[in-house]
Amino acid sequence: MVIDVTEYSDPGCPWAYSASPDLAVLRWRYGDGLRWRLVLIGLTEEREQYARRGFTPQRSARSQRSFSRFGMPFSHEVKPAVAATARMCRAVVATRLLAPELEREAFRALQFAQFTTPLVLDEDASLREALATVPGLDADAVVAALDRDDVTAAYEADRAEARTAAGGATEFQGKHATSDGPVRYTAPSLIFRAEDGRTLEAGGFQSLEAYDVCIANLDRTLTRRGPAASAVEALAAFPGGLTTAEVAAIMTPDLQVRDLVAAEGELIDAVAEGRVRRRPLGDDALWTLVEGA
DSSP: OEEEEEEEEEETTHHHHHHHHHHHHHHHGGGGEEEEEEEEEESSHHHHHHHHTTTOOOHHHHHHHHHHOOOOOOOOOSSSSOOHHHHHHHHHHHHHHGGGHHHHHHHHHHHEEEEEEEOOTHHHHHHHHHHHSTOOOOOOHHHHTTTTTHHHHHHHHHHHHHHTTTHHHHHHTTEOOOOOOOOOOOOEEEEEOTTTTTTEEEESOOOOOHHHHHHHHHHSSSOOOOSSSSEEEEHHOOOOOEHHHHHHHSSSTTTTTHHHHHHHHHHHHHHHHSSEEEEEEEEEEEEEEEEEE
């Protein structure tokens, strides 16, 4: 049995980025029992939308401090400008069309670039630099496709779907937004659908327990894996790598406090042993398993 998960998100949203440890736990815990589909929200089409709301590079850098409590890496740099997210979302959609197996990695690469580098990601050169970090992805081809008709059509379809939250659980909880008119999902919103058609909705930023209870109520035939016994075991399930917070989350039993210091210590030991590679990322790192180690 499989549960389909529709994830409404945007690589420019700090809430979606901060939910990464919990989403990593879901992938670890249920593996192929969850079939994911990413729908790009397209939070803003142009920089001026942020300027009109009072968002400045300084304000954006300061606001990142409040998200550090969730454990994901940040650089807290004051960028030259606050980027609209449409171009980032188009890049993910273009990757979906050109190399669908790399869509998730492209999405993560843009998140990391958005929150841990000075890159302004509504500029094509910056998008190309960020996407070039994804092994096997032709960043030039993706950027060249951003304004193709098929990419535009797919992106607009995503945007339209993301703006269908009216009357649902997300709006009922007040986790929706109407920043550009229609009632839309905020990032990350997850809709779980069982094979018999039953659905449960976890709109906006939620806890791991909220996601987990949705799954438990839809399908209890799924295999539910317990916490990873080690950092290396966690990394083995994620070839693209994990941040310290994601590793710590995967290793933590239900309702226990995540120990990022202990997880990082174990990861450092694994680097010294030649089993793990560390890539600096803002104020933290992305850890990957050394092939064959």
